[in-house]
Amino acid sequence: MDKEFSANNPEPNESGLNIKEEILNYLHYWKWFVLSVLIGTLIAFLYLRYTPETYSTFAKIKILDESEGLELSNQTGGLFKDSKNLDNEIQIIKSNRLLSKVVDSLDLHIRYFIEGKFTSKEIWQGPLKLVPIIPKNDVSWSTFYIEITDTGLIISKNEEFDNSFTIDGYNLNSPKKDFPFLIQSEAWLKKYIGLTYRISLQPITSAANGLSGAISITKLGTTDILQLFMVGEDTKRSEAALNKVLEQFNLDGVQDRQLVYQRTIDFVDERFLYLAEELDSIEIGKKEFQQDNNLASFSSDISYSMAKRSVTEEAVLALENQIALSKLLEAPLKDNNLSTLMPENIGIENANTNGIITQYNTVVLERENLISSAGESNPMVVALDNRLLELRKSLRSSLNAYYNQLNLSLSRLKKEENNAVGLVKSMPQKEKILRSIERQQNLKENLYLLLLQKREEAAINLAITSPSIKVVEFASSSSRPISPDSKGIYMKSILGALLVPFGILFLVFKSDNKIHDKSDISKFTRRIPIIGEIPELKVEHKLFENPHDRTILAESFRILSTNLKYVLNTKTEDKAQVVYVTSTIKGEGKTFVSVNLSLAFSSINKKVLLIGADLRNPKITVTDGPKNAKGLSDFLFQSDNKSWKDYLQKSKYNTTFLDILTAGTIPPNPTELLSNGKLEDLIEEAKHLYDYIIIDTAPIILVTDTLLISQYADATVYVTRANYTEKKLLGFSSELYETKKLNNMVYVVNGISESKTSRGYGYNYGYGYGYHQDDKTLKKYSWSWFKEGLKEKIRKF
Structure with a gap:
């Protein structure tokens, strides 16, 4: 059955990944892994040794409502109180203006x-x-x-x-x-x-910018608590910086509120001078009027009318009081200075007007803070200026509306008062004038007392200004450094150190296209037997010289010759067995195998004929004759009846049992010579004279010489070489086996390195047992024995 094979389509004799084998492949280079881990650990140690440790420091604060202050009376109405915007507070804390004060006080620059x-x-x-x-x-x-x-x-x-x-x-x-x-x-x-x-x-501003970048502020969930976080090498420095930031932020808020209270006190003091003069003038006018008109008291017979009139007068008085308070706010509105604060809570019973005044003062303070850090030309300052103008306009509108409302109510009450006066026509005109004077006096007195109360409230709030924040937790640092993470760095360094040789070996294994031992051939095909592995020799002399030689080379060819006997047909014992030795390409060691296999058979007293059939590149040089002696090509080419025996030469190492027929003169037409029929006659005649005929043939993939004479072989030893033969060439040899172009084909792996033979049942055991070894060899194999024991445990696992 014909079937095409190639290196890209090997025989599917295995499925999946052999994990144990892969582990053994990497375990063979365990020294590199250990060395890499040691280097990685050393690098991690040096990094941790010379990398400064950093610690985390944090503090927690709660922003208090600054709008609440001491009020001696709540008769003046409520206030519009806005909850704190935590995002704004965060920006204030991280502002260069505030942090510059922190840097300056602690010399953090x-x-x-x-x-x-x-x-x-x-x-x-x-x-x-x-x-x-x-x-x-x-x-x-x-x-x-x-x-x-x-x-x-x-x-x-x-x-x-x-x-x-x-x-x-x-x-x-x-x-x-x-x-x-x-x-x-x-x-x-x-x-x-x-x-x-x-x-x-460094400059203070630069240090403040660095401190702003080092401090991170976050809100804790849905609470009003802010957490300040800082990382630094010195915990005392970080704690001092955070605590000073909290102190400065609290002081900054307190000073803002104290400024409002002081402005209120100054405004009331100015009003006191004006009211005192008016009260003095009214009292003097009243005294003079009473003296000029001899007035002391009035009759009580008009008590009912007077009671009704009194109620009306009280209402009129209250309205006129509000009108007077509204006029007091006209003076600050005429001042075009946007930095001027408006007086708050002076007694106006209009919630809208009081709310606008509160908003106006808040924007003025925000504008002053922004100007100190950003300048007057900042777009946000311009926006706040526009906002202040709008609030002024709104305040004027509100006062005008309130004033008109008061006037309407006052005119209505005036009419009621006139009606009441009509009921007491008998009341002298003088009494009316006196009542008017007293009314003006009461108005000024009430206004004076109200302003005095507000001044006391502002003075008390100025003296006992409440803090802006509540410190939930003062600055504290972690007991362990957060960087560098010694455990993590050691783990990462060890993992990285393992990955480096693993990655290199992985790439080497994946890019490796050469065979290394018989397992590589077995993975490709199991149909073709592998009868021997020849170790790689470091010495120059690579021949089986002495029949009693007990070297690794001698033992490997003894095993090869023994295994070859099981491949050959034992029924033809009266004739010699013809063994071809070939390879795919040049350099795989087919001549080396041919010569040593011949010496191995001759060492057990078997008559062996070694024929050099590689007429294009003859390599057999173990004869006593000259290098240019005639041989097979001369026999095939000559036209007389000269026998091939005349071209035989004796071996240098076993003259009794080994004859050699070299390739002879290199011919121009080796293909014609090999196919002229003389080689078949030579082989048939030699079968009756020898026990084994070993023929060293040409590489198959290069020329067709071997395939022309392949039918004469009883067995074909196909030589491959570790670390030399490419895996894709196995497809070519496998195809020759499947198409039966080579008779009784078997593989021999040449040049197995010591690292490969030390695995499993290698030559260190098979060829070293019971034979002489020097101390150095024993020491070397003792370590190999230890590694084999470890690998055997892994196999069992």
């Missing part, structure tokens, strides 16, 4: 590092401290090195020698203009002789 051989460590509040003798805002980017010696300090800038100073307590001032600092040192500074400090300076 000056950082101290202790220099080591490979790395540096930041230290906070150490024995050295620099005090700028120039304005802090003038500090620029610079780096100084201060070395502590037994005689003093050596100061250098940018690692260049600058000057040296003698330790003498505090206030060590440098005369150099490029070092405008006082050096404060503790008495125990001498304990650190030999250390070098690196001092890094």
Whole structure:
């Protein structure tokens, strides 16, 4: 049955992946894995050794409602109170204006590092401290090195020698203009002789920007609590920075509210002067009127009319009081300064007007904060200006509407008052004038008392201003560093170290297209027997010289010859067995196998004829004759009846049982010579004279010489070479077997390396047992025995 085979379509004799075999393949290179793990672990150790540790620091605060303050009376109506916008508070906390104050108070723009051989460590509040003798805002980017010696300090800038100073307590001032600092040192500074400090300076604004980037603020779920988070090398520095941020943020809010209270007090004080003058004028007018008209009291006979009139007068008084309060707000509205705050809670009984005043003051404060950090030309400031103008317009509209409403109510009450007056026509006109004077007096007195109450409220709130925040948790740091993660780094380094050799070996295995041992051939096809594996020899002399030789080479060919006997037909014992030795390409060792196989048969006293049939590239050189001696080609070419026996030569190593017929002169037409029939006659005649005929033939894939004479062979030994023969060439040899172009074909794997023979039942066991080995060989095989034991456990698993 004809069937095509190729390297791309091997015989499907195995299914799936042989996990045990793959493990053994990688386990063979275990030393590389161990070395890679050691290197990875060392790298991880060095990384952890010289990488600064960083710790996490966090604090929690709750933003309080700043709109609530002390009120002595709630008769003036409610307020529009907005809940805090936490996003706005976060932006205020991270603003450069606020953080610049934090940096300035803690000198965070000056950082101290202790220099080591490979790395540096930041230290906070150490024995050295620099005090700028120039304005802090003038500090620029610079780096100084201060070395502590037994005689003093050596100061250098940018690692260049600058000057040296003698330790003498505090206030060590440098005369150099490029070092405008006082050096404060503790008495125990001498304990650190030999250390070098690196001092890094930067502008306050830059340090504030860096602090803003280092602090992260998040809201905790749906609560009003904010968590501030910071990562740094020194926990004390991080805790001090966060606590100072909380303190400054709270102080900033308190100062804003105190500013509103102070503005209210100032406004009321100005109104007091005006009201005092008016009250004095009314009281003097009343006294003069009573004196001029001799008025002391009125008759009570008109009690009913007066009672009704009194009710009307009280209502009129209340309306006029509101009108007067509304007029008081007209003066601040005439001031076009957008930074002026409006007085709050002065007694106007109109919720809309009070709400607009509160919103107006809130926007004024927000505008002032934004101007201090962004400038007046900022688009957000312009938007707030427009908002203030709109609120002013709304306030005017609200006051006008309220004023008109009061006037309507007042005119209605006036009519009622006139009606009441008509009921008491007998009341003297003088009484009317006196009542009018008293009404004006009461109006001013009530207004005065109301403003006095509001002033007291503002003064009390100014003195006991409540905090802006409630600190839920002050700054605290983690006890363990969050970076670097030693366990994670070691695990990653070990995993990476294992993946590097694994990846390299994986690529090598996948790109490997050569056979290495008989298992590679068995994977491809199981139909063709593999009768021997020849080890790779490091020595130059590679021949089975001595019949009593007990080397690995000799034992391998003894096994090969023994296995070959089982392949040959034993029924023709009276005739020699013809064995072809061939290969796919040149260099696979077919001549080496032919010569040593002949020596192996002759070592057991078998008559052997070795014929060199590779007429194009003769390689047999184990004869006593000259290299250019005549041989097979001369016999096939000659036209006389000269016998082939005349061309025989004796072997150098076994002259009694081994004859050699070399290839002879290289002919121009070897194909014609091999097919002229003389070779068949030679073989038939030699079968009666020898026990074995070994024929070294030409590579099959290169020329057709071997296929022309393949029918004369009783067995064909197909030689492959480890680490040389490509796997795709097995398809060609398998096709020859399937199409029966080669008789009784078997494989021999030549050049098996020691690493391959040490696996399983290799030559270290099979060819070393019971024979002489030196101590070095025994030591080498003892380690192989240990590895084999480990691998055998894996196989059983």
